[in-house]
Amino acid sequence: MDMTLMQQLVTIAMCVLGTMATRYIPFLLFPPGKQTPPYVQYLGKVLPSAVFALLVVYCLKDVSLTAELHGIPEALALVVTGVLHVWRRQMFLSMAAGTILYMVLVQTVFAG
Amino acid sequence: MEKGTAMEKGWEKAWPALRAAFPYTVPILTGFLFLGIGYGIFAHSMGLPKWLAPFMAATIFGGSLEFIAVTLLLAPFNPVQALILSLVIQARHLFYGISMLDKYKGTGWKKVFLIHLMCDESFAINYTAEVPAGIDKGWFLLWISLLNYSYWVTGSFLGSQFSTLLQFNLKGLGFIMTTLFAVIFLEQWLKEDQHVSASVGFAASLGCLAVFGAQRFMIPALVIILAVLTILRKPLQRQGGRGQF
Numbered sequence: 227m228d229m230t231l232m233q234q235l236v237t238i239a240m241c242v243l244g245t246m247a248t249r250y251i252p253f254l255l256f257p258p259g260k261q262t263p264p265y266v267q268y269l270g271k272v273l274p275s276a277v278f279a280l281l282v283v284y285c286l287k288d289v290s291l292t293a294e295l296h297g298i299p300e301a302l303a304l305v306v307t308g309v310l311h312v313w314r315r316q317m318f319l320s321m322a323a324g325t326i327l328y329m330v331l332v333q334t335v336f337a338g
Numbered sequence: 339m340e341k342g343t344a345m346e347k348g349w350e351k352a353w354p355a356l357r358a359a360f361p362y363t364v365p366i367l368t369g370f371l372f373l374g375i376g377y378g379i380f381a382h383s384m385g386l387p388k389w390l391a392p393f394m395a396a397t398i399f400g401g402s403l404e405f406i407a408v409t410l411l412l413a414p415f416n417p418v419q420a421l422i423l424s425l426v427i428q429a430r431h432l433f434y435g436i437s438m439l440d441k442y443k444g445t446g447w448k449k450v451f452l453i454h455l456m457c458d459e460s461f462a463i464n465y466t467a468e469v470p471a472g473i474d475k476g477w478f479l480l481w482i483s484l485l486n487y488s489y490w491v492t493g494s495f496l497g498s499q500f501s502t503l504l505q506f507n508l509k510g511l512g513f514i515m516t517t518l519f520a521v522i523f524l525e526q527w528l529k530e531d532q533h534v535s536a537s538v539g540f541a542a543s544l545g546c547l548a549v550f551g552a553q554r555f556m557i558p559a560l561v562i563i564l565a566v567l568t569i570l571r572k573p574l575q576r577q578g579g580r581g582q583f
Contacts, residue, residue, distance in 0.1 A: 227512050228414070228415075229411060233415040234390070234411055236409065236415075236418050237407070237410055237411055237415065237417060237419050238393070238394055238397060238411075239405050240396050240418075240420035240424060241394070241398045241403055241404075241410075241420055241421075241424045242398050242424075242472075243424070244403075244421050244422075244423070244425040244427075245398055245399070245400045245403060245423020245424055245427060245428045245431070246454065247425065248425060248429055248431035248435075249428075249431045249434075249435060249453050249456050250435075250454075251432060251435065251455065252432055252435025252436045252438075252439060252452055253442070253449075253453055255441065255470070256436075256439055258439075258444075259396075262439060263369070263573070264523055264570075266439070267575075268571055269436050269437075269564075269567065269568075270342070270436045270438075270439055270440065271438045272435060272534075272535040272567050272574060273433045273437050273439075273535070274436070274437045274465055274526065274535040275523075275527070275535035275537065275539060275565045276439070276535045276538050276567065277539060277563075278431065278435070278462065278519060278522055278523040278526055278536070278539065278541025279406060279523055279536050279537075279539030279543060280539050280542075280543045280559055280560070280561070280563070281462065281519040281523070282516070282523050282540075282543075282554075283540070283543035283544055283547060283559075284543070284556070285516035285551040286516060287513060287547055287555065290450075294490070299551040300513075301383060301512075302491055303366075303513060303517070304516070304517070304520055305377045305457045307521060308520065308524055309468070311370075311521050311524050311525075312528070315485060316519050317365070318361075318364060318365060320517065320521050321365050321514055321517040321518055322365075325511065325513050325514040325515040325517050326515070328510045328513040328517075329509065329510035329513070331510070332510040333509055336527075
């Protein structure tokens with residue numbers, strides 16, 4: 227390792243600073259005492275649905291459709307998760323079923 | 339005006355809120371312990387000292403950036419690059435903050451912790467979970483955030499300390515985080531009366547992933563989502579009327 231301890235700590239501090247800036251800025255810009263601009267209020271209502279979609283894609287970003295498995299285990303597990311969830315509406319049940327199926331698939335049928 | 343005064347005191351509300359919050363975090367307990375252990379093992383295998391992974395987990399508390407921080411620590415010293423990279427990778431938190439302005443109102447001293455510990459998972463759960471009747475909102479949200487934080491730090495600690503002992507066949511367990519976001523997305527979809535925003539989110543993310551690749555798609559996707567939703571503000575607000583908006 228080439229960095230000194232001080233350099234390591236500075237590097238980590240920069241990561242903390244960057245992360246916390248993105249977490250605190252909205253709350254500092256729009257404090258509860260002041261009227262939040264209507265545009266920002268609108269964004270606060272519409273952004274979550276888009277962001278949840280982004281997070282799903284983010285989790286799947288390294289799945290390759292052209293590689294050996296073609297994303298089949300992911301697709302199967304997500305279909306089971308989704309169908310089960312629409313049917314029973316029990317979050318933990320849907321997640322557990324999808325995850326266990328995925329684990330079985332990648333460890334057996336689709337084991338590389 | 340705000341319910342703050344009643345919430346700011348009332349430590350006796352903490353325990354019932356913990357019991358109500360814990361079940362919501364069980365999936366994260368599974369996912370974060372597993373992924374955290376993986377992170378600890380990874381950091382240690384790259385030659386970093388054992389204390390660094392849990393230290394970064396406790397201070398940065400942002401999964402994807404922490405993995406990248408490991409590689410930054412092994413490269414030549416470049417603090418400006420580290421800062422810019424962090425801002426870019428974590429830019430999505432700006433969207434979380436804007437979405438949580440209302441929900442975190444009136445939580446008193448707990449608000450600092452709610453903001454400080456707002457990872458993807460805590461945002462997703464705190465945004466969607468309905469606070470059960472009779473449970474203090476501030477404590478409920480705080481416990482979800484704190485529990486998730488403790489799972490991640492504990493996992494990375496275990497992984498870095500006991501990397502050689504922890505070799506189970508848990509391949510695929512990390513997929514629980516994908517199912518978490520899928521279920522939360524689905525819940526939101528079933529709840530809302532129009533799916534414009536969700537569709538924009540999907541199209542922008544998939545499109546940018548195809549064009550820019552896995553490492554670079556996040557920022558263009560965020561920009562496009564923001565731009566399209568800004569353009570659609572008038573029709574969406576008119577249509578939403580008294581309902582969702």
